[in-house]
Each structure stands twice: as structure tokens, then as C-alpha cells.
Amino acid sequence: VDLSVSWLGLAMANPLYNASGVMCRSVAELEQVRTSAAGAVITKSCTPQPRVGNPEPRYCATPLGSINSMGLPNAGYPYYRDYARSYPYAAGKPLFLSLSGMTLDENLDMLRDLAAAELLCLPEVNLSCPNLPGKPQLGYDFQACSEALTQITRVYQGPFGVKLPPYFDQVHFAQMAAVLNAFPGLRFVTCINSIGNGLVIDVERESVVIKPKDGLGGLGGSYVLPTALANVREFYRLLPDKHVVGCGGINSGREAFMHILAGATVVQIGSCLYEEGEGAFARILDELSALMVQKGYQRLDDFRGKLKTL
Numbered sequence: 091v092d093l094s095v096s097w098l099g100l101a102m103a104n105p106l107y108n109a110s111g112v113m114c115r116s117v118a119e120l121e122q123v124r125t126s127a128a129g130a131v132i133t134k135s136c137t138p139q140p141r142v143g144n145p146e147p148r149y150c151a152t153p154l155g156s157i158n159s160m161g162l163p164n165a166g167y168p169y170y171r172d173y174a175r176s177y178p179y180a181a182g183k184p185l186f187l188s189l190s191g192m193t194l195d196e197n198l199d200m201l202r203d204l205a206a207a208e209l210l211c212l213p214e215v216n217l218s219c220p221n222l223p224g225k226p227q228l229g230y231d232f233q234a235c236s237e238a239l240t241q242i243t244r245v246y247q248g249p250f251g252v253k254l255p256p257y258f259d260q261v262h263f264a265q266m267a268a269v270l271n272a273f274p275g276l277r278f279v280t281c282i283n284s285i286g287n288g289l290v291i292d293v294e295r296e297s298v299v300i301k302p303k304d305g306l307g308g309l310g311g312s313y314v315l316p317t318a319l320a321n322v323r324e325f326y327r328l329l330p331d332k333h334v335v336g337c338g339g340i341n342s343g344r345e346a347f348m349h350i351l352a353g354a355t356v357v358q359i360g361s362c363l364y365e366e367g368e369g370a371f372a373r374i375l376d377e378l379s380a381l382m383v384q385k386g387y388q389r390l391d392d393f394r395g396k397l398k399t400l
């Protein structure tokens with residue numbers, strides 16, 4: 091079967107890569123993804139200056155997924171920009187740069203520099219970090235998103251994308267889509283970021299499992315799959331001129347198939363990659379291929395976006 095994807099002027103051998111935040115904070119980790127079976131690489135969301143992030147424990151895996159309140163620990167924008175400078179694009183795996191400034195100005199500063207650097211990597215602007223105490227998720231403030239995107243498209247004229255939080259209301263889907271459709275330069279949306287502010291409890295210890303925010307953190311893994319699929323399908327319908335990147339709950343070829351059936355062009359893995367390591371890429375791709383063979387599909391376009399309704 092042919093797992094290749096052609097989008098945004100990029101050619102990918104397969105649709106699978108890491109979700110920002112997982113196996114992507116250091117060059118060593120980024121190289122682990124790049125030299126794995128993954129079809130692309132994305133960096134950890136960064137701020138202009140390095141950040142230590144929240145106190146530990148700040149990540150915990152559970153049988154159904156994960157909870158994290160990392161607090162945006164990262165090596166700082168220059169570190170990732172320099173990686174993007176020396177990145178071997180000709181090897182055929184695109185590089186995405188995730189940006190998550192603490193303020194709009196921080197995002198504009200990073201994007202201004204990125205525009206001037208004329209690199210081949212593509213920005214994914216994070217509108218949805220749920221773990222910065224006192225900071226609301228920009229993605230839930232439609233007016234603020236519209237203003238931010240207006241200024242972003244002024245300083246960055248190239249193709250870019252945004253990482254969205256999950257939405258849970260059809261009016262919110264429509265309102266956010268109306269904001270996003272006003273920006274032709276915005277070429278993709280990544281749905282979804284973790285479901286913010288969940289609480290995991292350890293019965294034996296009668297305690298929360300992560301330190302920040304008295305235990306509140308973003309949920310990932312199987313917990314979020316139906317929400318992720320809903321966001322992929324709704325934005326696939328509402329943003330006809332843009333791509334949707336699926337993220338959330340992909341543990342096997344079956345969930346990757348679901349995301350693409352719902353309309354995803356490419357898909358990212360987070361919790362599963364964190365727990366299993368880079369071997370997850372080859373395993374999931376093999377499972378997806380086997381499923382396609384079983385169903386008689388030759389390529390991803392044979393079923394992408396063709397989820398049936400009743």
C-alpha cells in the first residue's frame with residue numbers, strides 16, 4: 091500500500107509523526123524521531139527564552155492515557171531555530187516548529203525572526219497550552235484569536251498552522267472556524283491539544299499524581315480519542331481550504347485509520363510515543379497498512395474524509 095502524503099508543497103513517505111511536546115525537547119530527542127519510521131518531525135513548543143517548566147512530578151501515564159502539566163519546559167526559540175537551520179530537509183521528512191509564546195508579542199518576535207531566516211520548516215502556533223497557571227488558553231477566546239492571527243499574518247506571510255484545544259460545543263466549532271477561515275495563509279489546524287485540567291487520583295495513596303495546580307493537568311491518550319475525532323471531523327467540514335492534522339488517542343493503526351477517515355491529512359502521536367518509544371511509529375504504520383490491505387485500499391486518499399453517517 092502507498093502511505094505517502096503530499097500537502098503544503100511537502101512530500102511525506104507516511105502520515106505519522108510526533109505530537110509537539112513528546113520526544114522533541116532536545117536535539118537528541120528530535121534526532122530519535124527523525125531517524126525513526128516517522129514521516130515528519132515537530133519540535134517542543136518554545137518560548138523566546140529557555141524555560142524550566144513546572145515542578146515535578148508533572149507527567150503521569152495511566153492505563154487509559156496520560157495527564158501532564160509540564161508548564162512549557164523548553165530550550166528556548168534560538169535552540170530550535172538553529173536545529174531548523176541545520177536540518178536535512180532533502181532527506182524528505184518535513185520539520186515543523188511549534189511556537190508558544192507567553193504573550194502575543196513573544197509569538198510575533200519568534201515569527202518575525204523565523205520569516206527573516208527563510209527556513210524550510212513550517213510554524214505550528216500553539217493556541218492551547220492548558221498548563222500555565224493563570225494563563226487562559228488563547229484558543230477559547232475567539233476575539234483574542236482573531237486579533238492574534240491578524241497580527242501573526244502581518245509578520246509571517248508564509249504557510250503556517252495552529253494547534254487547537256478541543257472544543258465541545260457546535261457553536262464553538264462554528265465560531266472558531268469563522269475566525270480561522272478569515273486567514274488564507276493559515277494552511278492547517280492540529281486537532282487536538284490535551285483536554286485541559288483533568289484530575290487523576292491514586293486510590294492507594296489517596297492523592298493526586300502530579301504536583302502542579304494541585305493535580306490538574308491536560309489529558310491525553312485513549313481518554314481523548316472521541317473528542318479528538320469529533321474536532322477533526324468538524325473542522326474538516328468547516329475548513330474546506332485547509333488541512334486538519336489529527337492528534338489524540340492514536341495507539342494503533344485503527345485509531346490512525348479513524349483520524350484519516352474523519353478527514354485528517356496527517357496524524358501525530360503523543361502519549362503512545364511517550365510510553366512506547368520511537369518503535370511506535372513503525373508498529374502503527376504496519377498496522378495501518380494491514381488494515382488498508384484488509385479493506386482493499388491502495389492509498390490514503392481512497393478513504394480520507396469518507397466517514398459514513400447513518
Ligand SMILES: O=C(O)c1[nH]c(=O)[nH]c(=O)c1Cl
Pocket residue numbers: 111135158159160161162163190216218219220221283284308
Ligand atoms: O505543559 C506543557 O508544556 C504542555 N502540555 C500540553 O498538554 N499541551 C501543551 O500545548 C503544552 Cl505547552
